[in-house]
Amino acid sequence: MYFAGVGNPNYRGRNTDTDGYRIYVPGASGIDLGFRKSIKMHHAVAFIELGITSLPKATHVHHRDCDALNNDAENLALFTEWDHKWLHKQFGVAPLIAFMRGNVDLMTLSRWSDDPPRAEFLLKQNVVDQGRELREMGGYSESNLESVLMGYRWHDPFDNPMAQIIIRALNLSEFVK
Ligand SMILES: [Zn+2]
Numbered sequence: 001m002y003f004a005g006v007g008n009p010n011y012r013g014r015n016t017d018t019d020g021y022r023i024y025v026p027g028a029s030g031i032d033l034g035f036r037k038s039i040k041m042h043h044a045v046a047f048i049e050l051g052i053t054s055l056p057k058a059t060h061v062h063h064r065d066c067d068a069l070n071n072d073a074e075n076l077a078l079f080t081e082w083d084h085k086w087l088h089k090q091f092g093v094a095p096l097i098a099f100m101r102g103n104v105d106l107m108t109l110s111r112w113s114d115d116p117p118r119a120e121f122l123l124k125q126n127v128v129d130q131g132r133e134l135r136e137m138g139g140y141s142e143s144n145l146e147s148v149l150m151g152y153r154w155h156d157p158f159d160n161p162m163a164q165i166i167i168r169a170l171n172l173s174e175f176v177k
Helices: 039-050 082-092 091-101 106-111 116-124 127-136 143-148 149-156 161-169
Strands: 059-063 074-080
Touching: 039 059, 039 074, 039 116, 039 127, 059 082, 074 127, 074 143, 082 091, 091 106, 116 143, 127 143, 143 161
Parallel strands: none
Antiparallel strands: 059 074
């Protein structure tokens, strides 16, 4: 999605709330995103990409480069609160900015975390890809969204069907969580 001029979600001079987020105000900015109430701009952009009209429970919209005013869809990702808190605990602002600027690569940054597959999955996410995945699954539903948000779990050997076969074959079931 591309917005020109005042229709751009990053257009300067728009209202911001006390948390520093830009606010979409219906009718006030010369753009119509289809929302009747005032809404955080990053939520509005994410909702349009994801095909939803409200924030799913226990989820947050994350600014990937930690700039609360950068509401480009590629800069936003929908996370569970759980993943969102974890990511910010793993990485301070500077590493996330460095990653988005291409100063550190995905594998290197992921390896600095205490769960590299989880970090690698989360760092790659953005609402454009997430929306595309949802559409490929037939659109938004709670279970489709759960698949999109929980994709990294397939990297967990305990959730991997082949690993399960090996665990059973070796009679290691006492080690299965
Ligand atoms: Zn965040």
